[in-house]
Amino acid sequence: MNPARHTMDDLFLLEQERGYLAQFATSLAIGLLIGLERERSPAAKAGLRTFALVAMFGTLTAMLSHKAQTPWLLISGLLLVGIMVIASYRDKRDLPEDPGTTTVTAVLICYGLGAMVWYEESTLAVMLAIITTILLYFKTELQGITQNLTRKDLISILQFAVLSFIILPILPDRNYGPFDAFNPHQIWLMIVLISGVSLVGYIALRFIGQRYGAVLLGVLGGLVSSTATTLVFTRRNGDRPDITNLAVVVILLANLVVLVRLALITEVISPVIFPYLLPVLGGGLFLGLITSLFWWREFSQQQIIPMPDTKNPAELTTAMGFGLLYAAVLFLSGWLSDIAGSSGLYAVAIISGLTNVDAITLSSLRLHGLGKLEIVEVVTAITLGVIANLIFKLGLIFFTGNNVLARRCFLGTVAIIIGLAGALSTASYLSYF
Known part of the structure; x- marks a missing residue:
């Protein structure tokens, strides 16, 4: 060998x-x-x-x-x-x-x-x-966890499973209608995305929101519904003036979380838009955090924190309502952008953003993916939708809350708006888009 x-x-x-x-x-x-x-x-x-x-x-x-x-x-x-x-x-x-x-x-x-x-x-x-x-x-x-789950919680989880694993797979993934704007699979996918994020916040709010205090309550409230969180704490503050500073912190944080959520959704759906939108949202987030930290120092963390009573985010009627709103905003954005240019799109952004900023965000990203909108138009439309939404919630506070809460939330909300508008103006001036 x-x-x-x-x-x-x-x-x-x-x-x-x-x-x-x-x-x-x-x-x-x-x-x-x-x-x-x-x-x-x-x-x-x-x-x-x-x-x-x-x-x-x-x-x-x-x-x-x-x-x-x-x-x-x-x-x-x-x-x-x-x-x-x-x-x-x-x-x-x-x-x-x-x-x-x-x-x-x-x-x-x-x-x-x-x-x-x-x-x-x-x-x-x-x-x-x-x-x-x-x-x-x-x-x-x-x-x-299993012992604390209520019938409502289980229904929420099961309904989300129906939305995600039964309805979504059978919908056709094709473009229909004017501007190729209607894609049943894509529209329902957006419903699943928003319902999923909201459901996570909803379940977390049920189990750990009150246990870990105002910061987490504001964060989770922003994930589920910043409008509902704003309304609940405004009303509670009317009954208990001693929690004014706490209510300000929770409301401002819930609104700031909306900015973070929009950034994450954009990164998932349209990574091309993300680096252009991030500085604008970051400007609002930065100034909003400064005002939130100021009021955070003013209240005692030992206070009893009221929990917002939010709807099941995965409920079929809620999901269908968002889907119809998203489809309507998608069509109107494409139509008005086609006949009136950017001004038509921005009008839709302001009107739809009053009650739901997710719809104009997802619609703008979708139209950009179809080649109907430029990057600067998408970022501007989303920013206008966010500003309109902030103004709407500030109006709720003025009409349903007391003067002290309204003044303090006004300062924080205006700081966020200035941050958003200032960052958008600076980016446009520097030809960043």
């Missing part, structure tokens, strides 16, 4: 064995991670060592099954592990508490993750191991 060939074979085998060791080390780490969490449970029959061995056993049976070119070794190993773990809980079958279903399931998952490592899915296996450990560790918190 050629000595050189023999040396090369030895090197190849050594490299291959190192690969095997790396795979078994990965499965060992996966087992130790999950087992570390299970070791904390006194009732668990499987702990640190058991999970580590099961994960490596999964890798071993996958290797043997692969080399023998039969799946039955891997399947037999899974059945064997399941039978052994279930048998270990037989002495608890007459006890009223959980007979170890979670641990049995975790062991089987651990075996499967070990097998995945052999089939070169180590990254996915590690990710799933981390997710599994998180689910096991946060048992109390997850149980608390």
Whole structure:
């Protein structure tokens, strides 16, 4: 035999064995991670060592099954592990508490993750191991969430699932009508996007809004509905003048979150527009934060914070209402822009922005994607819509709130408007667009 060939074979085998060791080390780490969490449970029959061995056993049976070119070794190993773990809980079958279903399931998952490592899915296996450990560790918190969910919350989640996974996939993704503005799939996708963002804020508001104070309440209120948040705190302040500064902070933060939300939506839908819109929204955000911080220092965080009563954002009627508004604004923007130029678009932006700034934002981005609008027109229309929306909410405060709240919110709102208008004017003067 050629000595050189023999040396090369030895090197190849050594490299291959190192690969095997790396795979078994990965499965060992996966087992130790999950087992570390299970070791904390006194009732668990499987702990640190058991999970580590099961994960490596999964890798071993996958290797043997692969080399023998039969799946039955891997399947037999899974059945064997399941039978052994279930048998270990037989002495608890007459006890009223959980007979170890979670641990049995975790062991089987651990075996499967070990097998995945052999089939070169180590990254996915590690990710799933981390997710599994998180689910096991946060048992109390997850149980608390499910116990606190109301029928209204579950309906919200189910309705959003209907909007996203039943209605959206069956809608045609084609352009119809004048200006090719009507695309059922795109319109419904915008409904899902806005409903999803609002639903996250709605659920978070239910669970952690009052617990973590005014800042988070303002942020979550802005995600769900800045108009509803403004109206609720204006009315509450009429009954309780002692929370005036708190109401100012929550209202201003809710309006500032609208700017952040619009920036994120733009980045997702139209990344081309994002770098042009960001400085304008950033100008309003900067001045608004300064005034919010001023009033933040004036109130005590120990005050009881009223929670805004918001509607279910994923309710079908709410979603349909937004969809119709979005489609109408989309058509009017395209039509008036075609017959009256920029002034027609800006008129629609101001009128529609009074009650809903999302519609003109999404419509402008859509028309830009169709080649109907220039970048400067899109940014200007969105800015005018935001300013109109701020003025509308300021009017609500003046008509439904007391004079002190109105004056303080006026200063903060005007600061945001000055920041928006100033940034837009500066960008136009410098020919940034």
